[in-house]
Amino acid sequence: MASLKLEDKVILVTGGNRGIGAAIVALLQELGSKVAYTYRSNCDAQQGALAIQADVTDKAAMEAVAEQVEEKLGPIYGVVANAGITSDNFFPKLTTEDWDAVIDTNLKGVYNTLTPVIPKMYERTEGSVVCISSISGERGNLGQTNYAASKAAVIGFAKSLAREAARYGVRINAVSPGFIETDMVKSVPDKVKERIVSEIPFRRFGKPEEVAWAVAFLLSPVASSYITGEVLRVNGAHYT
Ligand code: NDP
Numbered sequence: 001m002a003s004l005k006l007e008d009k010v011i012l013v014t015g016g017n018r019g020i021g022a023a024i025v026a027l028l029q030e031l032g033s034k035v036a037y038t039y040r041s042n043c044d045a046q047q048g049a050l051a052i053q054a055d056v057t058d059k060a061a062m063e064a065v066a067e068q069v070e071e072k073l074g075p076i077y078g079v080v081a082n083a084g085i086t087s088d089n090f091f092p093k094l095t096t097e098d099w100d101a102v103i104d105t106n107l108k109g110v111y112n113t114l115t116p117v118i119p120k121m122y123e124r125t126e127g128s129v130v131c132i133s134s135i136s137g138e139r140g141n142l143g144q145t146n147y148a149a150s151k152a153a154v155i156g157f158a159k160s161l162a163r164e165a166a167r168y169g170v171r172i173n174a175v176s177p178g179f180i181e182t183d184m185v186k187s188v189p190d191k192v193k194e195r196i197v198s199e200i201p202f203r204r205f206g207k208p209e210e211v212a213w214a215v216a217f218l219l220s221p222v223a224s225s226y227i228t229g230e231v232l233r234v235n236g237a238h239y240t
Pocket of ligand 1: 015020021054109
């Protein structure tokens, strides 16, 4: 039977305790991977996965995460840089704190997650990384100058690292979700939600599981073996 060949692969997911990250952890477990995930504050246990409390903005903590995962589960094959936040406001009201928090988490957090892992992947000439970007980073969004900048930067980061990593047999891709039903969009007022849904050809928000399948495809050493530096949109044709 055909398979994504992710069985027994060690995969680290940041922000795996809820939302899109939790769906990714659950799917990878179903696919037979050995999964570790990080959470910042609230660990809703994901059965069978290794949960580690670590803030992606803390470089030393992320180094310790990589060490712990390799010690407990084995060499890391895959990383899903998923942890992210919003701190929205129209630009004149956006504070330096809003700016720094979002850039530190969504962009520097990806850097902190990957620096301890990438050299080891190069040594082993194997690995697949998926960074979670956003539709906001591709087309911009009201009140999200900070968030959109961080998510656009993640695409530039992934494309550049993909070019460097190819010679080592390591692939780096991004998934760019549209509006997905998680806590992150819960705070959007109903009227705004209705307007957004009316702009989406599928006339609904996406589900975390629909993002998880795209991530699994890009992690797979067989399904996406010739794909790197790519951005896979999961947005119901909201932006094409
Ligand atoms: P949620 O708000 O539901 O979950 C965010 C996750 O990130 C949580 O697990 C949270 O951990 C973790 N996290 C946040 N900050 C940190 C930090 N400093 N260190 C470690 N972990 C952290 O978000 P979603 O599931 O919706 O989003 C997941 C990713 O997908 C994000 O990168 C987001 O930008 C992106 N995305 C989401 C879209 C959507 O519509 N939902 C659309 C496009 C992209 P804790 O619970 O402990 O705080």
